[in-house]
Amino acid sequence: MTIQSPETSFPIVIVDNYPVMKMPKRLTVLEAVLFKQVCHKYLASGSLSEQLILDFKETEFMDSSGIGALVHNFKAAKSKNVALILYHTSPPVMAVLSLTGLDEVIPITSTLETAQPSPGLPQPPETHPSVCSWIKRTIDIIGSLVGLLITAFLFIPIAITIKIDSPGPIFFHQTRCGWLGKRFRMTKFRSMCVNAEELKEKVANQAQGAIFKNTNDPRITTVGRFLRRTSLDELPQFWNVLKGEMSLVGTRPPTPDEVENYEVPQWQRLNVKPGMTGEWQVYGRSRITNFEQVIELDLRYQKNWSHWYDLQLILKTLLIVFRKNSGAV
The missing domain is CATH 3.30.750.24 (STAS domain)
Structure with a gap:
């Protein structure tokens, strides 16, 4: 770069x-x-x-x-x-x-001189046109409502299989960084053992840079592997989309410890809202093992963004989500 x-x-x-x-x-x-x-x-x-x-x-x-x-x-x-x-x-x-x-x-x-900031509520900055697009936000709301209906329909069978396979909570909550680095609580169906976060340091990181990947992560449960392969574990994120913390399409939402290691240019990926899918999901997914590839895909999304481009990525995600080895790990 x-x-x-x-x-x-x-x-x-x-x-x-x-x-x-x-x-x-x-x-x-x-x-x-x-x-x-x-x-x-x-x-x-x-x-x-x-x-x-x-x-x-x-x-x-x-x-x-x-x-x-x-x-x-x-x-x-x-x-x-x-x-x-x-x-x-x-x-x-x-x-x-x-x-x-x-x-x-x-x-x-503001004590070094008498001048004061202008009164009134400050307006959010336009870091990228997608952030302020009412059309994109409308699509997010409609899509998230449909997604939450699907989640409600599948909730009972998913919850039962999670409980049978690995006793513990149904949901997994994790702090992620969204637009401009603002932190939010992201929710997924639990796909790992209960103490996964404590065991993370014992699992080898096969990726390079500010991401964590292990293709045979021992913390993932049997049902969890199926949920990840089919992306069913991500269904609760429709709630994050409805709240405006995420978008249907955007960049990969990083964890605070990943952001902690960012160099200044890498913060550019936070100029848009994180998405449930995006360039990384369609063109990289679990095959990405280098953080520079993530940056490249995220910046390419920002450059190519349009409402039609978002719809294309959504359609491509639906086409590949059930393919063998297409799911996240």
């Missing part, structure tokens, strides 16, 4: 004895990479102030790459005992911080 440096230098000026870093008008992948580099260079410079102020007064747009760089720099500053403080956050930046919950993690101040 080739990244060219944008025409901005992130200058640091001294205001009231505090180092203040001027943020650019846009904080997307190009600026975010440089933002991380400049901030880490400053933190490695030696004599540091107890605080580093990030001046977002002129910033009009920030996407998931900007969030990724901000999270990276916040953790790096904390390791150096430097308080990273956001100053004069503009409404667009505040919208992103509120959406992701970072406004409760990273300190925000």
